[in-house]
Amino acid sequence: MRAWSVARPGPVEGDPLRLVERPVPVPGADELLVRVRACGVCRTDLHVTEGDLPVRRAGVTPGHEVVGVVAQAGSAAGEFRVGDRVGVAWLRRTDGVCAYCARGAENLCPRSQYTGWDADGGYAEYTTVPAAFAYPLPGALEDVAAAPLLCAGIIGFRALRRAALPRGGRLGLYGFGGSAHLCAQVALAEGATVHVVTREAAARRLALDLGAASAVDLTEPVPEPLDAAILFAPVGELVPVALRALDRGGVLALAGIHLSDVPPLHYETDLFYEKELRSVTANTRADGREFLTLAARYGVRATTHPYPLTEAPHALRDLKAGRFDGAAVLVTDPA
Numbered sequence: 114m115r116a117w118s119v120a121r122p123g124p125v126e127g128d129p130l131r132l133v134e135r136p137v138p139v140p141g142a143d144e145l146l147v148r149v150r151a152c153g154v155c156r157t158d159l160h161v162t163e164g165d166l167p168v169r170r171a172g173v174t175p176g177h178e179v180v181g182v183v184a185q186a187g188s189a190a191g192e193f194r195v196g197d198r199v200g201v202a203w204l205r206r207t208d209g210v211c212a213y214c215a216r217g218a219e220n221l222c223p224r225s226q227y228t229g230w231d232a233d234g235g236y237a238e239y240t241t242v243p244a245a246f247a248y249p250l251p252g253a254l255e256d257v258a259a260a261p262l263l264c265a266g267i268i269g270f271r272a273l274r275r276a277a278l279p280r281g282g283r284l285g286l287y288g289f290g291g292s293a294h295l296c297a298q299v300a301l302a303e304g305a306t307v308h309v310v311t312r313e314a315a316a317r318r319l320a321l322d323l324g325a326a327s328a329v330d331l332t333e334p335v336p337e338p339l340d341a342a343i344l345f346a347p348v349g350e351l352v353p354v355a356l357r358a359l360d361r362g363g364v365l366a367l368a369g370i371h372l373s374d375v376p377p378l379h380y381e382t383d384l385f386y387e388k389e390l391r392s393v394t395a396n397t398r399a400d401g402r403e404f405l406t407l408a409a410r411y412g413v414r415a416t417t418h419p420y421p422l423t424e425a426p427h428a429l430r431d432l433k434a435g436r437f438d439g440a441a442v443l444v445t446d447p448a
């Protein structure tokens with residue numbers, strides 16, 4: 114099979130990815146072999162490729178927003194059958210026995226593993242996934258549209274819940290890429306007023322088209338105090354900006370896996386009046402199942418830009434440069 118490998122982490126402008134030929138992987142007893150049809154391009158893939166995240170697997174194949182069909186099922190893979198359509202997401206495996214897993218916080222499991230970081234992911238023609246961590250996908254949602262839901266959608270949803278937005282509240286979204294534009298649709302469907310802050314003009318237009326009350330540049334203030342905010346852009350300098358935009362008792366959730374350094378915070382102007390700052394770490398399978406159910410109910414749809422599998426480096430460069438709104442998706446050739 115063909116697969117992209119992170120040969121040497123570094124800036125995507127320097128071509129750290131290599132297209133290689135590899136044997137089709139053999140699934141373990143509790144795993145599925147998945148023939149990849151589409152794979153979303155996530156900012157975390159950029160962090161893995163550029164080395165912002167430490168190397169967990171040398172030469173790893175990125176990609177964790179995978180839509181495909183089961184090509185082979187291990188002997189202990191449960192109810193999945195060859196031909197079933199499934200989704201593969203970021204969280205690949207947990208130990209299932211630690212204190213965190215026992216209390217329903219498997220996203221905090223110290224022995225958790227991740228698709229496209231600890232194990233080869235979906236920038237390839239085939240990948241594997243533990244059957245217990247695969248998501249059955251309804252047939253109504255086509256492959257390219259479904260792919261971004263599997264990480265951008267799920268993580269955005271967890272960030273929304275971590276932000277503790279009250280019903281009918283005012284939500285600020287800082288950065289408006291693949292995850293934020295899906296999160297916004299859930300928030301709007303649940304009655305929120307959404308304000309978007311992003312440097313990209315195309316993203317501001319998309320935000321307004323989706324129903325945001327305002328969409329402003331990073332240099333402009335939001336038009337009203339916020340009950341909650343989510344920082345999607347991996348820019349630490351925006352943390353105090355977003356905190357200052359919060360009303361009393363507001364919560365700021367940090368949605369990214371990587372964030373540049375946060376400047377010193379001024380207690381009285383940034384944190385006083387019981388404002389809260391919360392991080393977001395991966396997701397649980399319960400998050401994924403709940404989000405996919407709500408996405409179907411609310412009609413959440415990704416704005417997508419397909420690229421052939423062979424153009425993965427191009428897609429990552431475009432993501433880094435902010436050349437598209439919504440989400441990029443790699444499409445595997447039918448052959």
